[in-house]
Amino acid sequence: MDVNNIFEQDLKIVNLGNAGFAAELKDLGVEVTHLDWEPPSRGHVELIDALEALSYRDDIDEANKEAIERYSSSAPVLIDVGRAIDVIPGLSRDTYLHSGPPVAWENMAGPMKGAVIGALMYEGRADNPDEAEALAKSGEIEFSPCHEHNAVGPMAGLISPSMPVFILENKKYGNYAYCTFNEGLGKVLRFGAYSEEVLERLKWIENVLAPGLKRAIALTDGIDMRSIIAQALHMGDEVHNRNKAATSLFIRIIVPYLVKADIPNDELVEIVEFISSNDHFFLNLSMPTCKAMLDAANGVKGSTVVTTMSRNGTEFGIRVSGLGDQWFTGPAEMVKGLYFPGYSEDDANPDIGDSAITETAGIGCFAMAAALPIVQFVGGTPQDALQYTQQMYEVTITDNNMYSIPFFDFRGTPTGIDVRKVIEKNILPRINTGIAHREAGIGQIGAGLVSPPWECFAKAIVALAKEYGNKTD
Amino acid sequence: MDVNNIFEQDLKIVNLGNAGFAAELKDLGVEVTHLDWEPPSRGHVELIDALEALSYRDDIDEANKEAIERYSSSAPVLIDVGRAIDVIPGLSRDTYLHSGPPVAWENMAGPMKGAVIGALMYEGRADNPDEAEALAKSGEIEFSPCHEHNAVGPMAGLISPSMPVFILENKKYGNYAYCTFNEGLGKVLRFGAYSEEVLERLKWIENVLAPGLKRAIALTDGIDMRSIIAQALHMGDEVHNRNKAATSLFIRIIVPYLVKADIPNDELVEIVEFISSNDHFFLNLSMPTCKAMLDAANGVKGSTVVTTMSRNGTEFGIRVSGLGDQWFTGPAEMVKGLYFPGYSEDDANPDIGDSAITETAGIGCFAMAAALPIVQFVGGTPQDALQYTQQMYEVTITDNNMYSIPFFDFRGTPTGIDVRKVIEKNILPRINTGIAHREAGIGQIGAGLVSPPWECFAKAIVALAKEYGNKTD
Numbered sequence: 001m002d003v004n005n006i007f008e009q010d011l012k013i014v015n016l017g018n019a020g021f022a023a024e025l026k027d028l029g030v031e032v033t034h035l036d037w038e039p040p041s042r043g044h045v046e047l048i049d050a051l052e053a054l055s056y057r058d059d060i061d062e063a064n065k066e067a068i069e070r071y072s073s074s075a076p077v078l079i080d081v082g083r084a085i086d087v088i089p090g091l092s093r094d095t096y097l098h099s100g101p102p103v104a105w106e107n108m109a110g111p112m113k114g115a116v117i118g119a120l121m122y123e124g125r126a127d128n129p130d131e132a133e134a135l136a137k138s139g140e141i142e143f144s145p146c147h148e149h150n151a152v153g154p155m156a157g158l159i160s161p162s163m164p165v166f167i168l169e170n171k172k173y174g175n176y177a178y179c180t181f182n183e184g185l186g187k188v189l190r191f192g193a194y195s196e197e198v199l200e201r202l203k204w205i206e207n208v209l210a211p212g213l214k215r216a217i218a219l220t221d222g223i224d225m226r227s228i229i230a231q232a233l234h235m236g237d238e239v240h241n242r243n244k245a246a247t248s249l250f251i252r253i254i255v256p257y258l259v260k261a262d263i264p265n266d267e268l269v270e271i272v273e274f275i276s277s278n279d280h281f282f283l284n285l286s287m288p289t290c291k292a293m294l295d296a297a298n299g300v301k302g303s304t305v306v307t308t309m310s311r312n313g314t315e316f317g318i319r320v321s322g323l324g325d326q327w328f329t330g331p332a333e334m335v336k337g338l339y340f341p342g343y344s345e346d347d348a349n350p351d352i353g354d355s356a357i358t359e360t361a362g363i364g365c366f367a368m369a370a371a372l373p374i375v376q377f378v379g380g381t382p383q384d385a386l387q388y389t390q391q392m393y394e395v396t397i398t399d400n401n402m403y404s405i406p407f408f409d410f411r412g413t414p415t416g417i418d419v420r421k422v423i424e425k426n427i428l429p430r431i432n433t434g435i436a437h438r439e440a441g442i443g444q445i446g447a448g449l450v451s452p453p454w455e456c457f458a459k460a461i462v463a464l465a466k467e468y469g470n471k472t473d
Numbered sequence: 474m475d476v477n478n479i480f481e482q483d484l485k486i487v488n489l490g491n492a493g494f495a496a497e498l499k500d501l502g503v504e505v506t507h508l509d510w511e512p513p514s515r516g517h518v519e520l521i522d523a524l525e526a527l528s529y530r531d532d533i534d535e536a537n538k539e540a541i542e543r544y545s546s547s548a549p550v551l552i553d554v555g556r557a558i559d560v561i562p563g564l565s566r567d568t569y570l571h572s573g574p575p576v577a578w579e580n581m582a583g584p585m586k587g588a589v590i591g592a593l594m595y596e597g598r599a600d601n602p603d604e605a606e607a608l609a610k611s612g613e614i615e616f617s618p619c620h621e622h623n624a625v626g627p628m629a630g631l632i633s634p635s636m637p638v639f640i641l642e643n644k645k646y647g648n649y650a651y652c653t654f655n656e657g658l659g660k661v662l663r664f665g666a667y668s669e670e671v672l673e674r675l676k677w678i679e680n681v682l683a684p685g686l687k688r689a690i691a692l693t694d695g696i697d698m699r700s701i702i703a704q705a706l707h708m709g710d711e712v713h714n715r716n717k718a719a720t721s722l723f724i725r726i727i728v729p730y731l732v733k734a735d736i737p738n739d740e741l742v743e744i745v746e747f748i749s750s751n752d753h754f755f756l757n758l759s760m761p762t763c764k765a766m767l768d769a770a771n772g773v774k775g776s777t778v779v780t781t782m783s784r785n786g787t788e789f790g791i792r793v794s795g796l797g798d799q800w801f802t803g804p805a806e807m808v809k810g811l812y813f814p815g816y817s818e819d820d821a822n823p824d825i826g827d828s829a830i831t832e833t834a835g836i837g838c839f840a841m842a843a844a845l846p847i848v849q850f851v852g853g854t855p856q857d858a859l860q861y862t863q864q865m866y867e868v869t870i871t872d873n874n875m876y877s878i879p880f881f882d883f884r885g886t887p888t889g890i891d892v893r894k895v896i897e898k899n900i901l902p903r904i905n906t907g908i909a910h911r912e913a914g915i916g917q918i919g920a921g922l923v924s925p926p927w928e929c930f931a932k933a934i935v936a937l938a939k940e941y942g943n944k945t946d
Contacts, residue, residue: 234846235708235718236879245708248721252749255728259741268732276725372879373707382879406709406845406855407880 038426042454050461051423053469054304060420060468063302064397067321068416070300071361072401074293075171077222078285081214085161088149088178092161096120097146099157099354100312101327105136105143109313109332109349114192114440115156116143121194122202123160129194147308148325150295151178152287152354155190155436156313163202164210166285168225170292177292181205181213182284184277190353191436191443204270212271216257223253225289226402228282229363233403233413238371239286240355240364241378241432241447246282251275287354290361299324302468305397306417306460309360309429309452313352313436318456320419323463330455335435337448338379349438351450356431362400362415365432365449366392370405370413378432378447388430388449389414395421395429419464422457511899515927523934524896526942527777533893533941536775537870540794541889543773544834545874547766548644550695551758554687558634561622561651565634569593570619572630572827573785574800578609578616582786582805582822587665587913588629589616594667595675596633602667620781621798623768624651625760625827628663628909628917629786636675637683639758641698643765650765654678654686655757657750663826664909664916677743685744689730696726698762699875701755702836706876706886711844712759713828713837714851714905714920719755724748760827763834772797775941778870779890779933782833782902782925786825786909791929793892796936803928808908810921811852822911824923829904835873835888838905838922839865843878843886851905851920861903861922862887868894868902892937895930 013032015022022034041047054060085091096119098112108116117132120141126132135141146153153159158180165178183201187193217223228249235245254275258268275281298307303321310317317327332350339345358364368374369389372382389405392414399412417429428451435446486505488495495507514520527533558564569592571585581589590605593614599605608614619626626632631653638651656674660666690696701722708718727748731741748754771780776794783790790800805823812818831837841847842862845855862878865887872885890902901924908919 231717235710237708244704245718245721248718248725251728252721252724255724256742256746256749259732259738259745265732269729272732273729276729375879376883382882406848409855410849 040426041423042426044458047423047458047461050465050469051420053465054420054461057470060302060304063300063322064305064416064418067297067300067303067305067307068398070173071293071297071416072398073172074296076168076177076225076289076292077171078166078217078225079169079222080167080217081164081210082167083161084159084163084165084178087165087167088151088159090144090149092142094140095142095144095161097144097149097151097153097157097159098312099146099153099155099352100310101315101317101329102145103143103312103314107314109352110439111192111349111352111436112156112158112313114194115158115189117440118189118192118194118198119158119160122189122199123162145310145312146354147310147319149178150176150291152291152357153180153190154182154283154287154355155353155434156192157354158189162206164206166288168288168292169222170296171222173296175292175295177288177295179284179288179291181209182278182281184274185280185444187441187443192440193443194441208267209271209274212258212261212263212267213254215261215263216254219257219260225285228253229286229289230402230404232282233363233367233370234406236371236373238358238364238367238374238432239282240358241434242279242371242374243282243286244279246286247275247279250282250285283355286363287357290357290363294357294361297321304419304464306360306419309356309431310354311351311356313349316351316452316456318452318460320460320464322468323460326463328456328459328463330453330459333450333453335433335446335448335450336379337435337446338377339435339446340444343437343445347437347445349436351431351433352436353433355433356452359429359431360417362396362413363403365389365430366396366415367403367405367413368432369407374432378449380449391427392430394425395427419457419460423461428452428454428457513899514896515899517931520896520931520934523938523942524893526938527893527934530943533775533777536773536795537778537889537891540770540773540776540778540780541871543646544766544770544889545871546645547769549641549650549698549762549765550644551639551690551698552642552695553640553690554637554683555640556634557632557636557638557651560638560640561624561632563617563622565615567613568615568617568634570617570622570624570626570630570632571785572619572626572628572825573783574788574790574802575618576616576785576787580787582825583912584665584822584825584909585629585631585786587667588631588662590913591662591665591667591671592631592633595662595672596635618783618785619827620764620783620792622651623649623764625764625830626653626663627655627756627760627828628826628907629665630827631662635679637679639761641761641765642695643769644695646769648765648768650761650768652757652761652764654682655751655754657747658753658917660914660916665913666916667914681740682744682747685731685734685736685740686727688734688736689727692730692733698758701726702759702762703875703877705755706836706840706843707879709844709846711831711837711840711847711905712755713831714907715752715844715847716755716759717752719759720748720752723755723758756828759836760830763830763836767830767834770794777892777937779833779892782829782904783827784824784829786822789824789925789929791925791933793933793937795941796933799936801929801932801936803926803932806923806926808906808919808921808923809852810908810919811850812908812919813917816910816918820910820918822909824904824906825909826906828906832902832904833890835869835886836876838862838903839869839888840876840878840886841905842880847905851922853922864900865903867898868900892930892933896934901925901927901930
């Protein structure tokens with residue numbers, strides 16, 4: 001370039017890092033090429049220090065290996081169905097479990113409040129929404145995260161004492177995981193709906209579906225969940241937002257036992273019609289499968305592996321193996337995706353539900369390259385889906401030993417999020433998820449992609465460094 | 474290159490076309506790079522003339538458009554189950570249908586002879602294999618291709634008078650297609666096995682499975698087959714050698730009707746266990762679906778679209794829309810693929826079965842890019858699978874209007890093989906298929922890929938030119 005001509009040419013600007021500069025120049029009509037760039041740890045000195053204290057540490061690498069080994073060797077098996085209060089540890093008549101990190105009634109998002117109202121009416125604790133709300137506010141009801149009771153629930157994730165739950169046993173480590181039954185689409189409790197039809201369906205689930213499935217499962221030797229998921233990943237599912245294949249495979253397994261289980265024929269018809277008509281039925285089995293495996297990986301001293309990612313619709317929380325049951329939270333983000341006709345982002349609640357347990361376990365969005373058709377539901381192109389999975393190898397420790405991606409020559413899915421890698425590379429995990437209406441009682445309005453807030457990982461690395469960090473000079 | 478130094482350098486040879494030269498040089502220890510190349514029409518003047526006579530012809534392009542339109546607008550629906558002799562046109566007590574083009578007893582391959590023997594014993598026409606063979610030889614039995622009776626059958630494709638068959642109706646054009654029920658893997662009639670267990674299973678199919686499915690189907694409004702296939706292609710099937718998803722989806726549809734159909738419970742248990750345990754159950758539905766659609770596309774004057782590809786284990790035959798029911802045959806090729814433990818190509822029968830109707834309809838190997846996991850069964854890599862599908866766009870007329878490939882941004886599968894394109898580009902269609910043992914009674918020994926012999930297309934283009942060609946000067 002001839003420096004003498006520089007002021008005779010059109011000015012071209014490349015803006016690096018802070019997008020604010022580029023935006024101002026654009027407003028002035030100047031052509032700007034903006035390059036996204038951030039220093040490691042987003043340039044926060046405290047985080048760089050924490051990262052340094054935890055890096056190049058054989059003991060931490062070994063701890064992570066141990067956590068991954070416990071995850072990988074887990075053997076989650078569906079063994080039974082039971083009533084929540086009878087089987088889930090720490091429940092009382094007044095305990096209501098919800099998704100995500102702890103949250104008080106007054107801070108609950110619309111769909112979660114709706115689900116609490118519905119659950120109180122379902123339990124016969126209130127005759128109408130006003131009574132239910134008064135009871136919820138009264139302090140008489142204890143709200144507690146599913147995740148603190150070996151349980152998970154999609155969206156609002158409400159588990160009330162009488163609800164039937166699947167019981168999964170991790171045959172290798174002896175821990176259990178629990179999840180309610182998927183209610184289908186439309187008006188359902190997990191999206192905060194509590195109309196008569198919703199409560200009637202919940203009663204039918206309690207009185208017909210659950211006893212039927214319990215009898216059928218009793219005839220099996222237990223159903224191996226990882227095998228179903230591994231097959232489903234070769235059939236276009238990522239078993240978070242797409243469970244069509246896994247649901248179909250589960251039906252193939254369970255139907256012969258259902259017809260052998262001496263269930264009255266009219267109930268049998270209802271049961272098989274209900275399960276067959278809901279592509280998402282398996283979601284409530286994929287989630288506790290992941291939970292059973294990750295709980296086994298939790299509590300390994302020194303490990304920086306993420307064992308929980310979950311949201312209550314207000315906050316996103318993560319937990320880390322080496323720090324046990326401690327939550328690291330930040331505000332839940334808005335989901336970017338496709339909306340059902342008539343709805344837009346203005347109607348949406350922030351990210352909600354325990355279902356990000358799938359991504360935590362190396363499936364969901366982490367396995368999106370196995371589930372290309374899902375882009376028709378969450379937006380983007382098949383190429384995007386391949387890239388999302390590819391990117392997650394950057395922040396994970398291992399290739400999954402059981403779940404694989406055909407397109408990547410059957411490489412294992414990216415598994416075991418390392419807090420250190422997230423901070424070092426400024427790459428947040430990506431999650432496929434449904435979008436709930438922000439008001440109680442309406443339901444699902446779309447599906448898309450979201451990430452945890454950065455804060456969760458920033459807080460976690462500082463806490464990890466405090467607990468396990470080398471002294472820095 | 475300095476020409477003076479040429480004899481001081483190592484000699485490097487590029488060999489174009491005839492691989493024989495390269496082989497001889499290699500034997501002499503000379504380094505040779507061989508480039509596969511053939512002139513169009515493999516250089517045969519007669520074929521070049523025929524191709525020229527049929528090229529740049531609006532009338533032929535229009536005829537092909539019409540054939541494709543008839544295929545694409547077809548609406549194949551499963552409507553019933555019936556006994557072959559009662560429903561398939563042109564059957565008598567002495568008519569036995571088989572796969573592929575016509576073949577006399579003495580020219581039949583081992584597995585087909587085995588299937589004939591089994592079918593005669595199943596029908597009570599013979600008490601033992603010797604009696605059956607004597608009867609087959611006697612001239613009393615008429616052997617006829619399934620394809621000439623609106624029917625198809627996998628591998629040996631035997632349809633004997635008493636066998637139950639699926640009845641599919643093409644609701645748009647009023648034609649029907651028929652296929653027997655899939656027997657599962659292991660020792661089965663379609664691979665030429667005829668032991669007691671094989672015949673007992675066939676009787677169970679006739680007496681329990683068929684009546685049960687007939688009652689269940691009667692409760693439906695008919696089952697849309699194209700919708701199942703379209704979904705299955707997004708779930709890792711190509712519905713020829715991989716039918717796991719389509720079988721699962723079919724089970725989800727049929728089971729609620731089965732449990733409503735007043736079938737005795739012990740039979741219901743047997744039926745759902747039988748279907749659920751066989752990933753290939755849907756093959757015998759995908760094949761007649763393709764048949765119903767391609768029969769509608771057959772018989773369009775001037776069309777060069779292939780409407781049948783099929784093999785009897787001895788010969789491969791194709792039929793072309795513009796030439797109606799005429800067969801163009803050549804020797805069946807050996808299948809290249811993966812063998813089950815203990816078997817090799819020495820044990821294999823040449824290519825056999827009507828199942829190449831799937832490739833003729835734009836699925837099977839033509840949709841292999843939708844079914845990457847299948848390479849674990851037929852060999853090769855996911856990249857190969859993508860390339861196979863990509864290559865088939867070269868010899869086909871259109872992108873399928875119903876079946877699509879997620880990885881190719883949901884592009885329709887390559888559909889409608891044009892005899893002219895095969896000849897012009899020297900690219901043969903590629904077929905995914907099972908491998909039968911060459912001796913009767915053993916069964917499947919592997920799976921892999923195969924192509925029709927070139928002769929089929931060479932003969933067809935000459936016949937097309939004779940019927941429809943412009944006069945050449």
